Amino acid sequence: MTLYEDITGLVRNVTDGAIHSANQKGELAASSVPDYLIEEPKDKNFGDFSVNAAMLMAKQAKRAPRDIANILVSNMDYADTYIKEVSVAGPGFINFKLDPAYVTQILSTIEAEKDQFGQTNFGGGKKVNVEFVSANPTGPMHMGNARGGALGDCLANILRLAGFDVTKEFYVNDAGNQIEKLAVSLAARYKQALLGEDAVEFPEDGYHGDDVRKHAENFAKEHGDRFLNVPEEELKAALIDATLYKNIDAMKDGLSDYGIHYDVWFHESKLHENGDILKTVEELTERGYTYEQEGAIWFKATEFGLEKDDVLVRANGFVTYFAADIAYHKNKLVSRGFDTAIDIWGADHHGHVARLKAAMQALGIEPDRLEIILMQLVRLVRDGEAVRMSKRTGKAITLGDLLEEIGVDAARFFFNMRQANSHFEFDLELAVSQSSDNPVFYVQYAHARICGIINMLANKGVSVKNCDGLSLTRLTDPKEIDLMKELARFPEEIKLAAVARDPSKITKYTMELATAFHGFYSACKVDCEDTSLAEARLKLVSATGQVIQNALAVLGISAPRHM
Structure with a gap:
């Protein structure tokens, strides 16, 4: 179970207990526990988590939601837990504020799990x-x-x-109509290579690509006119045998270059x-x-x-x-x-x-x-204009052309920035820019910056220590808490992305984590005179680097140590 599941489970147990207690005392007439939501309020001043149970119980209990919320709060028992304060807001939301110490547990978890952090048994091995x-x-x-x-x-x-x-x-797809069409196209190009293009008509619906022409010409160089007068089916079979698996091998190589x-x-x-x-x-x-x-x-x-x-x-x-x-x-x-x-x-x-x-x-x-x-399709743009042709070849842009121009990391990140069913514009210039506007650069720079901080302090004799030797409760600054909360979200984000079949949740998460780190680093000096605080902050920095690395690994993207 993840830290997120632990803490939301605590909130649910306390809320369910209050509902049962109020019912037993006769303070509420509600025979069942509603399927309420536990959410993180957008306004952090309200607390860490919010519950809408009171609104869902109003009809059954025949009371105003805010009255129900106050009754539930009065029946809550959260002694000896990480829940610090419970209050009622608005029409009947119940807000929970937690002791900041609860989130420091995530640093021990990351230390123990390292590159396995984020892994859960949600799928049950299916x-x-x-x-x-x-x-x-x-x-x-x-x-x-x-x-x-x-x-x-x-x-x-x-x-x-x-x-x-x-x-x-x-x-x-090495059988069927497309293979027959390829065979017919190769046969025509083979004959043209030997007899001239005017001597042999090329099929209108054939494959007109240069790759087909090159395969046929290579076949002609190797075999000469040996297959020129054989039955058509024998010629096509020989051409497919010589060509198809070369194409498949080329696909394997191209996908391997793409990290697949x-x-x-x-x-x-x-x-x-x-x-x-x-x-x-x-x-x-x-x-x-x-x-x-x-x-x-x-x-x-x-x-x-x-x-x-x-x-x-x-x-x-x-x-x-x-x-x-x-x-x-x-x-x-x-x-x-x-x-x-x-x-x-x-x-x-x-x-x-x-x-x-x-x-x-x-x-x-x-x-x-x-x-x-x-x-959906992707629209490649440069300077705001649609791009369809490769600079190098002058022909339609292929996967190989794209990787040559912008690299694997940018391609994989950008293609996963939107849900699959959405159209989007792929800005080629943005993908190679070294600025915070480029999301993959922004995330990778956060990791490189973390490595730089760790190296800089190591040169001063300050190394990352194990959690059991640190005063992690010193991490109370709001920016420190925000960053640790982001770290704790990672396993939950993996689960949510798995349920939604949506990798864009992870690219979004990496950007939010990088933002939380940059905000922390601007507000909290790591190399400070307070030794115990400096060591705790360095541990937080190290844990953040590990999680960024883990998230980028899921996306098949490198986590550079220098940029």
Whole structure:
């Protein structure tokens, strides 16, 4: 249990006890304890925590909320606790002021847990699969992949810290229409490389990227005209064999440069090879959720409230991408036994969500076990103007271009500054500026500043000591209390981010923690003449550095010692 949970638990126990006591004395006619909130007041003058129980009890008790609040306060027993004072405010809020000494406990916790601070058992070891990026291996990764990569990787880190058993997964689309289109495009470019571009027409809907051209030209240099007159299918197979896994390896390298390392690379082709897709279609048929029409097999999506049914197997016997997707998610939720599967998709896949959840329901799988996070597009800007082309290549900006221009830390931080479902402008100039306006610089500078303080005092012979040898109760300045409260919030913020599936809560937290630290450092001199106070403050500085480092690690961002 975290310090935050301990102290809010104390407030709840005292409040519940007062409600029961007032009922037993006949002072209130309330048969049950309401589901009231325990919140931190925005105005700190009111106290550390506030409870709205009195307002929720008014109807049942048939009394004014403020009267109920006064009765509850008179029945509260908080002797020998960290609760220092309880008062009534406004229409009936009950405010609790705590002894500042309670929050100094967090320094001992951080000292003991070090880089594990923030970890909880909230998830109870439940198995969660987080699948993200999963870009088609037909070309370079783009901005959508860049945002999805940062979101997915950080979310997986958060869930893992919150006590879930997490698997990070990339779904490799190495079968189906996009691979056929790649093969046709490569075949055309190969023939053009040998015969000239005017001699061979390139398919209008083919992949026009330079990467396809280069792969085909390299194939031509290696094999010459050996494949020029072979059957088309043999040529395409040879080109895919020579190209596809180079693209996949390039993806792995690019994502590794981005700080992303997957536990599983799951290949769609595996589902085709072992017959899982057709077995899944057969199961849907056995359950009565398919029908045949004009030689095709259709899924009865309309039985689940959707507007139209969907093809699973075409009349030519080829399975659809939808059928493969159903089999893939059945593999995750049934064959591999994940409690929850989380997918991060672009917002353009919105229409696919309800269909896939309906298919899960048809297979007897609880649809809520499949969670889809839809992310909106990012608008890159420089000098207030939209940027679409790379300075270096003059072409559409890829993940590699972005990392080359602004670096991994800025990319991962900025992509996680907003909720996935929000549009936002990514200011390229701000991302590389060394000023407090740049949020990632602001947070990293706080860590570097902390390291500088510790080193400076170490050179004076003053080192960070263990908590049991310090007078931590000397830390009573409001700025010191505020900073320790921020430190204590970290495990709770991890839990809240895990529940909301929202990494932006952690970027926001790091900025608030950095602000609290800068405020403390401006108000409280660490290198002061009062030795016991200086040692306690140095411990607080050190603990803050540890928590900033832990939070940045969750985001996959470095915590520099010098800037």
